[in-house]
Amino acid sequence: MKKALISGITGQDGAYLAEFLLQQGYEVHGIKRRASLFNTERIEHLYQDPHQQNVHFFLHYGDLTDSTNLIRLVQQVQPDEIYNLAAQSHVKVSFDTPEYTANTDGLGTLRLLEAIRILGLEEKTRYYQASTSELYGQVAEIPQSETTPFYPRSPYAAAKLYAYWITVNYRESYNLFACNGILFNHESPLRGETFVTRKITRAVARIKLGMQEMLYLGNLNALRDWGYAGDYVRAMWLMLQQDTADDYVVATGETHSVREFVELAFRTVGIDINWSGSGVDETGVDKATGKTLVRIDPRYFRPTEVELLLGNAEKIKEKLGWQPQMSFTELVRIMVEADLKLAEKDRLCASQGFVLPQYND
Numbered sequence: 001m002k003k004a005l006i007s008g009i010t011g012q013d014g015a016y017l018a019e020f021l022l023q024q025g026y027e028v029h030g031i032k033r034r035a036s037l038f039n040t041e042r043i044e045h046l047y048q049d050p051h052q053q054n055v056h057f058f059l060h061y062g063d064l065t066d067s068t069n070l071i072r073l074v075q076q077v078q079p080d081e082i083y084n085l086a087a088q089s090h091v092k093v094s095f096d097t098p099e100y101t102a103n104t105d106g107l108g109t110l111r112l113l114e115a116i117r118i119l120g121l122e123e124k125t126r127y128y129q130a131s132t133s134e135l136y137g138q139v140a141e142i143p144q145s146e147t148t149p150f151y152p153r154s155p156y157a158a159a160k161l162y163a164y165w166i167t168v169n170y171r172e173s174y175n176l177f178a179c180n181g182i183l184f185n186h187e188s189p190l191r192g193e194t195f196v197t198r199k200i201t202r203a204v205a206r207i208k209l210g211m212q213e214m215l216y217l218g219n220l221n222a223l224r225d226w227g228y229a230g231d232y233v234r235a236m237w238l239m240l241q242q243d244t245a246d247d248y249v250v251a252t253g254e255t256h257s258v259r260e261f262v263e264l265a266f267r268t269v270g271i272d273i274n275w276s277g278s279g280v281d282e283t284g285v286d287k288a289t290g291k292t293l294v295r296i297d298p299r300y301f302r303p304t305e306v307e308l309l310l311g312n313a314e315k316i317k318e319k320l321g322w323q324p325q326m327s328f329t330e331l332v333r334i335m336v337e338a339d340l341k342l343a344e345k346d347r348l349c350a351s352q353g354f355v356l357p358q359y360n361d
């Protein structure tokens with residue numbers, strides 16, 4: 001039985017990857033940060049009581065800022081594969097916490113690679129690095145492929161640039177089987193609530209059920225290549241099953257604006273949006289009722305923005321046979337439907353006197 005160690009197992013991708021690897025017959029070990037709440041909501045369905053027999057899923061306390069902890073965990077687990085998904089992954093937040101982001105996303109990568117090397121596991125342990133389309137930043141060409149130059153536009157992307165190159169360097173210096181997956185945005189019902197897609201689908205559901213008045217957004221013109229997280233974790237695994245280590249772009253090859261995402265999400269619940277005004281005064285209005293449902297809040301603008309991302313995933317299609325399965329429309333639909341269910345649950349709880357989450361950023 002192969003063993004995988006996943007950092008960031010409590011995040012969106014960690015949850016999908018853990019489920020996928022368990023289905024492939026792996027023993028899965030996840031690194032979980034200590035938090036004042038359980039923080040395991042996304043992986044509850046995978047949890048196995050460690051006191052039982054035949055357990056294939058294990059959680060260990062750890063943090064990418066703590067080398068001694070990482071060395072001990074890698075030594076204890078002796079993984080065949082490490083998937084480094086842990087990161088302060090919010091681009092806007094990285095402008096507020098640049099040093100922490102650099103420490104976790106940049107140096108954290110180095111710490112895991114060093115753990116493999118210090119323990120002499122170069123021959124045994126394969127390594128996946130969660131690299132990102134944010135590396136392209138101010139794009140030099142359209143679409144972006146493995147050969148497109150990088151130009152990071154945030155502390156997050158600058159930290160991930162270091163992580164990308166240190167992964168390449170450890171492959172070249174120590175013959176480590178280490179791959180960068182340059183993943184374009186991927187979403188799902190498990191997406192964090194403050195990323196734009198989930199923020200939109202959650203608001204659409206709550207507006208539809210009369211639990212929220214307004215959706216406040218930043219840059220509606222940003223264009224993203226949005227795929228489905230469930231498809232993308234399969235690509236991560238495929239990279240580590242090859243004869244040689246390499247770096248791959250993972251993308252759908254389609255790009256859509258935030259504005260389009262908003263329109264489609266509202267249409268899914270039967271609301272047609274009309275746009276009026278421009279710049280910070282642009283609003284999204286319900287065509288049927290004339291009610292304003294979307295406004296701009298400049299608080300969500302970034303000091304430097306990534307305006308357009310569109311991936312060219314020909315290499316992974318050709319070499320590894322990977323293709324995305326879920327369409328953009330289907331992705332928006334499953335996210336809205338999941339958020340409608342959650343909103344209904346919240347409404348029921350509210351009717352029984354429970355306090356509802358108000359935080360909405």
Ligand code: NDP
Pocket residue numbers: 007008009010011012013014031032033035039062063064065084085086087088089090104130131132133182183184185186187192
């Ligand atoms: P999430 O933000 O959903 O999950 C991040 C995970 O990292 C969480 O489990 C989080 O723990 C953990 N984490 C954060 N800081 C630390 C730390 N210091 N030590 C240990 N664990 C930590 O991200 P996604 O699942 O969306 O993304 C996975 C990875 O892929 C990230 O590295 C991200 O930067 C990268 N990426 C994501 C893309 C996307 O579109 N989703 C695209 C390209 C790259 P906790 O739950 O406790 O917060």
Ligand code: GDR
Pocket residue numbers: 089090091092131132133134183184185186194195196197199216217218219220222223224258300301302305306361
């Ligand atoms: P991104 O994702 O920055 O691409 O990083 P996000 O969903 O945060 O932003 C996408 C685009 O939408 C614009 N936007 C808003 N974004 C947020 N979060 N909130 C808003 O209210 C809002 N309004 C407009 C943004 O300006 C941006 O242009 C994600 C993360 O998962 C990274 O970890 C990952 O590396 C990249 O995708 C690929």
